[in-house]
Amino acid sequence: MIVSDVLATGLLQGLDKETAESVLLLAERRMVAAGDIVFTAGEPACAVHVLVSGVVHLVQCTPNGSRIIVKYVRPGEVFGSPALLGRFYPTDAITVTDCLELQWPSEVMRWLVDRNPAMALNVIRNLEARLREMESRVRDLSTEPVEQRLARAILQLVDTYGQLTEEGVEIPFPVSRQDLADLIGCTLHVVSRTLSTWETQRRVKRYRRRLVIADVEAVAGVLYGSQPQVREAPSLPVHGVEAIATFHSAAKISIGRHDVNNAT
């Protein structure tokens, strides 16, 4: 089945064929329509989820009405892992497109992880990656202005979801200005203005809840331009370069990686 391909790089990595299949047999398969809720923040985490196809985003809302997009989940990724520890879901998980997901009840997943060190390691791998991701976002929020944060966010979307069209690279699911704002921690107004000027510079094309990057390199240029040269930088190890590497991989490899069904 195709499902196992998606999981081969994630939860099932390093498992032999039989155990992988038995793990899959224990999963509940579920279709979720675009815009639906997979789970809700605050409720007891009853299952570990893996996205097979489509796009899910993890969202938090604050008491004063702001919304934060914590993460876009891509096919193959684990989400809802607090279920392993008998915790509560820390975020809402909401589908952006029609999705297919697998889920394992907490106890089942716990049983599997106890028995298969490789699976435990895969969970660790996943968490480690997400931690790096969040550290990187804290770094950006702390040190970079909106324009650069926006460039980074868009480049990352391009890198993981971008599909090549005649107009340029397109993000194959609805992304509003507000979504981008919630992703980089600013208001939709600034995003709107920034994209406006970027459009006049032929970097992007703007549509309703749709994002097309006409010139990926030009968007990446926003990042380069920011550090013309090092001023007094002690030759300590330094971060912020990997995003540029990420971009390069984007331009070469990852365009049109997933086939995500457009929706709503």
Place this chain on the structure above:
Amino acid sequence: MIVSDVLATGLLQGLDKETAESVLLLAERRMVAAGDIVFTAGEPACAVHVLVSGVVHLVQCTPNGSRIIVKYVRPGEVFGSPALLGRFYPTDAITVTDCLELQWPSEVMRWLVDRNPAMALNVIRNLEARLREMESRVRDLSTEPVEQRLARAILQLVDTYGQLTEEGVEIPFPVSRQDLADLIGCTLHVVSRTLSTWETQRRVKRYRRRLVIADVEAVAGVLYGSQPQVREAPSLPVHGVEAIATFHSAAKISIGRHDVNNAT
């Protein structure tokens, strides 16, 4: 030995006595003087570390010279877990006080985790907690102004390290204005100004690289005051409350939890 007490809540949780002791026997014990480097960002992660006593912080530096304090590690916590996956250290780990740490070479830890599901689960628990921490920081950076971020950061320091003295609750290791700034993502100037006004309000006392909270509740009040009432809040699950809960536990329980040797 006392070491095992520290670890009982962390890496060794749920292990029977014999295996716990054999795990400890495989560890290398290491004293690190205040201000020294445990490991450096970018170098191959060769060992998983656990802090036994003292304080370590994880730090990142950006190309344009900013510094971010990613985390204060407290006794019992695991750090350097990328070693498990054969990655590179993503941050510098630098001691704030004299420290005692244990470390396991990557392969050894990998061997242990493969053999003891409980240990794998403990690593997962640790990563999960750190992920929540970082998500919370992203939320704060995105939505809250400096004064509230500062209040939260200080309350968290109080919660995990605070010691009750006659002046109030003290953070038992050196914390500069720059440190606080790097923790909440702003400049030392804003921190300085904010602490100034807080001192006139008898909330804190200011010293050189030393922080005393005279009135914990008053500092927590900064957070309450921020959301006078909900404006249009849909009754969706909401975040930002747990920080207040955190504070309450701070006021009651956690003062004087660790005995950290002051240094430098």
Place this chain on the structure above:
DNA sequence: CGGGCAGTTGAAGCTCCTCAACTTAAGTGG
């Protein structure tokens, strides 16, 4: 006792947010 690091404080300026009015696109129902 002097040099340097940590911290304070003022003033100016820029980035971003807020408020507000308006435009455009996508449904919705008669």
Place this chain on the structure above:
DNA sequence: CCACTTAAGTTGAGGAGCTTCAACTGCCCG
């Protein structure tokens, strides 16, 4: 199919919050 409704997006003006620049104070260590 077209008026109506609603959501998404744009753009301007004003102002708050934070950064930057700069000058200065006080503390600690050699």
